[in-house]
Amino acid sequence: MDELTGVFVQESREQLAEMEAGLLALEANPEETSDINAIFRAAHTIKGGAGVVECSYLESFTHKVENLLDQLRDGRLSPSEMRINLLLDCADHIGLLLDALEQGETTLSTSVIDADTRLRERLEQESAPSVASASPASPPPEAVAPVGENAPDIWYISVRFGEDVLRHGMDPIAFLRFLTTLGDIRELQTLADTMPPAEQMDPEACYLGFEICLETSAGKPEIEAVFDFVRDECELHILPPHSRSEDYIALINALPDDERPLLGEMLLRAGALTESELLIGLNSQELAKAYTDNSPPIGAILVEHKSVRPEVVEAAIQRQSAIQQAQQQTAPAPRVIEHEEVSAQIEPVASPPAVVADGEHHPAPAKARAASSEARMLRVQAEKLDRLIDLVGELVIAGASATELARQSGATQLVEATSLLSRLVEDIRDSALQLRMVQIGETFNRFNRVVRDVSHELGKDIGLVIRGGETELDKSLIEKVGDPLMHLVRNAMDHGIESQEKRQAAGKPARGRIELNAYHDSSSVVIEVSDDGGGLPYDKILAKAVAQGLVPANQSLTDEEIAALIFRPGFSTADRVSNLSGRGVGLDVVARNIQALRGTVEIKSKPGQGSRFVIRLPLTLAIIDGFLTAVGKNYFIVPLDTVVECIELPTHCDREYLNLRGEVLPFLRLRDEFELEGEPSTRQSVVVVQYAGHKVGLVVDRLHGEFQTVIKPLGPLFRHLRGIGGSTILGSGEVGLILDVPLLARRASRREARSFEPAPRAHKH
Structure with a gap:
């Protein structure tokens, strides 16, 4: 349950950010209804998840917010500045409630309770009188509610949970319990046909499914939203009662002639189908196309998946044909599935529906791929990612040591092997660092x-x-x-x-x-x-x-x-x-x-x-490409991306700048900057670096070339050391210091400015 709560809090914060962004966009453009729809969906998702994790104070408060949003969405209220301010305050309060839930608090503090009470009173004042009798769940804006939807009726729900739901912190009983907030469960049948023998049973696996008769006035999207957190780990079928079929058919027949004659969109617009059910049907259709020349029509697939009743599909096909005939008078229309073609493949559906065997859903192109992209995302704890970066850093250091030993041995095959290893380590390093880029x-x-x-x-x-x-x-x-x-x-x-x-x-x-x-x-x-x-x-x-x-x-x-x-x-x-x-x-x-x-x-x-x-x-605080140099017995690493070129320092150069192809290049002698002992080399080099549009030179004794650098922070003792940004371990085991190029570049540029610029302004009394 703790893991489930953690996932809920994290995803709710994302929904809260979308809700706040939608409110700000709505304030800028009050006529944009899509913003209200996005805000409502975010609040509705938070409320549904709060019910699953049994957080009553968050669920009840979000329900009050949802009531006001429902009236804004229906046009009963206008999005005035006062209401926008109220909803933004409510969003902040939901954030506080999420903090309390994350910290495991079962009771709220006095200050939070007082704020909660004041906001509830303001919500009641801003809401229309009709809210008190409104249903706690409302259909999404994409669906048109059937005429008789406010009348309770029996829905048939068949759900088969995946084996891993318990391991992922999901409790199937919590979802069934939350169903009772939408209505009354009249009949519940537990399915244990996949239960293995006792000696083969995994105590952490779930082998159960359920068939449920739910009496509710809610629509199909609200029932499906109960299972949002396990939608990718369960097989779910929701079949409306027979009495709803006439309402859906009436809405289908009322669709205007200018609608595109697509069967799935017609069922979706009428509320007989949800978007996820349509995408699953499209996935199955694409899978059938991959193995057969003639894939079954989408209507037959939806009926087979027990997503919609056959009579509703037949009504949609008839309406589809009528729209096509009306459009053929002005422009050619795409081929439409014939009524007989689908009817021949539609089988009568029994009530309650039987459980469909588990099957794998393959991704469909275009819209289906886009909608399922979130399912391909993998959440990883930041601590695990940091541990991976640390290990990659140690691998880089070990690889550099192996390369140095191979070079000293003089064995050609060993040098080639370590060279290949270094390239692979570099690729691993880049891929690992890319994981942390946002x-x-x-x-x-x-x-x-x-x-x-x-x-x-x-x-x-x-x-x-x-x-x-x-x-x-x-x-x-x-x-x-x-x-x-x-x-x-x-x-x-x-x-x-x-x-x-x-x-x-x-x-x-x-x-x-x-x-x-x-x-x-x-x-x-x-x-x-x-x-x-x-x-x-x-x-x-x-x-x-x-x-x-x-x-x-x-x-x-x-x-x-x-x-x-x-x-x-x-x-x-x-x-x-x-x-x-x-x-x-x-x-x-x-x-x-x-x-x-x-x-x-x-x-x-x-x-x-x-x-x-x-x-x-x-770009990163972990691993960089460096350029290894040396001054006497001391090694210095310059970030490679700042290096422009390397030139030889002219002998007997007494000035602090060079003529670089007609350009003045100020430079710093690292031996003097860091007060290093020893005599300078007879042949010194200048590493030309560029930072913030300024070029400066760094004078060193020797150049050793590129070097993968794992940045190690300096200890507290060296906190005030200027010009050094960190340290690293070389392949030989010695310590190299990473130069703070921005600071050195500013220091050299400042010296140049003082040498060439006129006197600056003076303070006037």
């Missing part, structure tokens, strides 16, 4: 709600633009970059975007804009947070820094150096303290967190036009 768009989308709420709090009109959401980044980085991005977005809204009056006076649009953008640049991922506000007030920042004693009054600073002051701890230019800013806590945390991820953050700002914060992060 798109940053999910993180970006969370800020839609943040921008909406904060803009309302500040009384500003601000919109969010998202670009590059498909950019992939290591999951461990994604999790840690969320807080810095939150600080930057909130800071841009509070400090960057002006009030509507100031924007209009400056000739700007009244609506401010914040943009989140991500893209790959060499070995880095670049994340930009930009706004079209007033930009950084350089003079005010410098004056505040002087007043706080951060810089001397007579010191001259460039715009870049002034901008960097806002990342100093305790620094703030806010005139007042608010809930969002003014206490000097935030941007210093941003810089510290980004540096902890071996990244950098830069500011580019123009007064009156806006600011842009540029965050550069490595």
Whole structure:
């Protein structure tokens, strides 16, 4: 049950994110009914799962939310701003209830209960009077409810659970118990025909099936939704009562002539069929095509699978023929299955239905493949994935050691074997790292709600633009970059975007804009947070820094150096303290967190036009391709993606820069930077690296070539070491240090700027 609850909580959070995104989209475009349908489906899925895991407080609250959504979907209520705000508050509260369920709390805290009570009262006030008598389950928007659906009737349900449902934490009894929330179980027959002899029985396997007579006023989609969590691990057949056939037939005959004459879509639109039942039928049809020249028509397959009654299929075929004849007068129509062709293959269906033997469903193309793609997804615990990456890292180190020993032995065949092993290890490394790469768009989308709420709090009109959401980044980085991005977005809204009056006076649009953008640049991922506000007030920042004693009054600073002051701890230019800013806590945390991820953050700002914060992060924190160099007895690894070329250092070069084909190339001597002992080599090399558009050189004694580098973090003792981003173990067993190229590149560029640029601005009193 704990495993089932964990799966439910994880999937419910995904549904909650879809619900919130739908509410924000609905607020922007209230006329778009598909957004209401998506919101309703998300809430309905959460409610159904809550019933399966027996979480009564979540199920009852989500039912109240579903009532309001049902009226919005039916057009009885309009999606006003007040109702959108209420539903967003309800989404937040559902998140709190999921937290309580995840922590195993059987009773809620007093504060949560009070919030729950207030929200229920608001939901009752916003709902129409007719909700009290409404059914707790409502048909999905794709289906048209039959005329007599509100009248309870007997449905026949045949379900055969797979052997592995118990191992996966699913309890068949919980699903049967949840059926009672839709109606009354009039008859229940347990099927044990697949039960093996006692000596062959697996105590963790499920061998049972059930045939159920359920009296309910719910529709087929609601009954099928009860089994959503085991839909891929059970064989399910739901046959409506005979009394419903007339309602379905009436709806089929009422379909307009402009409908496409597709049998499955007609049954789906009438509510006689669910989408999953249609996809299973299409799968079976495609499988039959693979083995026979003439596959059975879809109508016969649906009847054979006990998804729909024969008379309903016959009515759909007759209506299909009528539509085709009407369309033939204006344009040629595709071939339609003839009534006799299907009738000859339709067998009478007994009630209650017999259990169909277990069978394998093969994927169909197009729509069926797309719908079943989620079933091919495999959820893996993050701890297991991290363990795999660690083992791959150790494999890389062991492979490097084997390669070094083979090279020293001089055995040609052994060298070739280890070379092949190295290529395979590299492929395994790339595949393993790709498993942890996720798109940053999910993180970006969370800020839609943040921008909406904060803009309302500040009384500003601000919109969010998202670009590059498909950019992939290591999951461990994604999790840690969320807080810095939150600080930057909130800071841009509070400090960057002006009030509507100031924007209009400056000739700007009244609506401010914040943009989140991500893209790959060499070995880095670049994340930009930009706004079209007033930009950084350089003079005010410098004056505040002087007043706080951060810089001397007579010191001259460039715009870049002034901008960097806002990342100093305790620094703030806010005139007042608010809930969002003014206490000097935030941007210093941003810089510290980004540096902890071996990244950098830069500011580019123009007064009156806006600011842009540029965050550069490595693609991964685990394994990289490196370029091995040496200075004396010390080994240094340069990330290979930053290396442009290698050149020889001219002898007797006293300057700190070179002429690289007409381009000024500043360089750093690693021996001097790290104060290494020993005399430099008579023939030194310059490794030209590029970072953030700047080229610099690193002077080393020897070049050893490419090297797969497993990044090992430095211990607390070396936390303040500058210029080193980590360590690794070489094939010889020695330790190599990984260079912090961004920091070294900035240091070299700063020296170049001080040598060639004119004197910077000075603070004026």
